[in-house]
Every structure is written in structure tokens, then in C-alpha cells.
Amino acid sequence: MAEVYVVDRVVTRPGCARSFVDRYLAEYAPGAVTRGMRLRDVLVSPPIWFEDQPNTVTITWVLPSPQAWWQMTWQGRPDPALAQWWDSVGTLVSDRTRNVAAAAGDVDGLCDV
Template identity: 80%
Template sequence: MAEVFVVDRVITRPGCARKFVDRYLAEYAPGALTRGMVLRDILVSPPIWFEDQPNIVTATWVLSGPQAWWEMTWKGRPDPTLGPWWDSVGEFISERQRSVAAAAAHVDGLCDV
């Protein structure tokens, strides 16, 4: 089965990357795991904890296929804690986006659901 990747890309405010990553791992990640997401990695760019500049934090989650992605979505949308959690870390973030992707070799198969 083709894996589906969920990618959170967050541009932090200057000096906030480490605080954001710590909170993301401690507070967001446990709920994501219960929604079936498996954390592949968290990347920090550039690879230094800046105090006076923003960083880009990229968290990549893996799901076992399109059904797992739908299940994660169905569990997450009605979750009343997600919006408030993102609001609670808003002071650390200047911009964020989420994308969903798959390896190019698997896209045809994923379209045939």
C-alpha cells in the first residue's frame, strides 16, 4: 500500500522554534498518534536555534494509505482540542501550512480508490 505523508510547515517567530518544537512533541504529537499518524521526522531549517531570526519547522507524518488518511481526517475534524491547541501556540508562529503528499510512483494507485 502506498504511504500518504502529512507535512506541517511552520515558520516560527524569532527565538521561538525550540519552544514550538517542544510543545508540538509534548502536546500535539500524542493526539496525532491516536489518530493513526506516525511521526517520521521534524526538521529545523536552518539547523540552529536562532534567537533573533525565524526558523522553519517541518514535521512529516506518515499514514499507511488513503484509508488511514481519511480515518485520521474523520477523527481530527470534530476534535474540539485541536483549534485551541493551535491558538495556544500562536505566539510562537508567524505562518503555518499543512499539505498531504505521496510518492509520484504511487499517485496513480491512490487515485483508484
Template identity: 55%
Template sequence: MDDTKVFVIDTVVTKPGRAREFVDAYLGGYAPGARERGMTLERIVVSPPVWLADESNTVTATWVLDGAAGWWAMTWRGRSDPAVRQWWADAAELIAERSRSTGANVDDLARLGHV
């Protein structure tokens, strides 16, 4: 049984005072489709740990996928889904900057490299 995990990390710096609104939109609008693409939300972390009214918060969402196969399946489904691009376009008014990265536990790298 292959129990490797791939992590997808969305890091979003919100526009000042918009973090709570972004998190609500992300959970209500983005997360359901992500779950359909095989992603499991591990956590959302807000930094600093207070809703800022006049400054930006950084929101970090960590998703988990089942190994390389799960990552590829999610990637291809997301790339061909115009709803994903539309959601991010609609959310742009809440976002100052965003990035996405992927990673894995160091002990899983050898197994993940054999796809």
C-alpha cells in the same frame, strides 16, 4: 497488501527565538493526539540548522499515514476533535505562519486514486 503511504507535512515559521519552544510544545502537546489519529512522525527538520535567538526558524514535521484510508480516518477524527483546534490556537503565540500539505510517492498515485 496495500503499502501506500500518504505524507502530511506541517511547515511552521516560528516567531523569532521561539523555535525550540514550539518544537517542545509540538512534540509534547500535538504529537500524542496525532499518533492517536493514526499518524506516525517520520521526522522534524529545523531550518536553518541552528536555534536562532533573534530570527525565525522554519520547522517542518513530516507525518506518515497508511494510504488513503489512513488519511481519511485521520482527517475526520481531527476535524471533529476540538482539542486539535485548541492546541493550534494556544500555540499561535509561537507561530509567525504555518501551512499543511499532503502528498504521496509518485509510484503510489495510481493506487491512491482508487478509493
């Protein structure tokens, strides 16, 4: 079965990247693991904790299958605690996006439903 990757890109406000990463790992990540996600990477770009500029934090999660991605989605979307958490870190974040992807070699199989 093909793995599914969930990629969160968060642009932090100047000087807030370290605080965002610390809170994300301590407060958000445990619930994501409970929803079946496995943390692959937390990347900070550029690789310096800026005090006066934004950073981009790219977090990659892995799920073992499309079914696992749907199960995670069904658990997360109706959970008000997730929206509340993102609201609580709003002063640290200027922009965020989430993308879902798979390895190119797996896409044909994923399209055959």
C-alpha cells in the same frame, strides 16, 4: 497500499523554534499518534536555534494508506482541542501550512478509485 504523508510547515516567530518543537512533541504529537499517524521527521531550518530570526519547522507524518488518512481527518477536524492547541501556540508561530502527499510511484494507484 500506498503510504500517505502529512507535511506540516511552521514558520516560528524569532527565538521561538525550540519552544514550539518542545510543545509540539509533548502536547500535539501524542494525539496525532492516537489518530493513527506515525512521526517520521521534525526538521529545523536553518539548523540553528535562532534567537533573533524565524526558523521553519517541517514535520512529516506517515499514514499507512489513504483510508487511514481519511480516518485521521474525520477524527481530527471536529475535535475542538486541536484548534485550541494551535491557538495556544499562536504566540510562537507566524505561519503554518499542511500538505498531503504520496510517493510519485504511488500516485497512479491512488487515482484509481
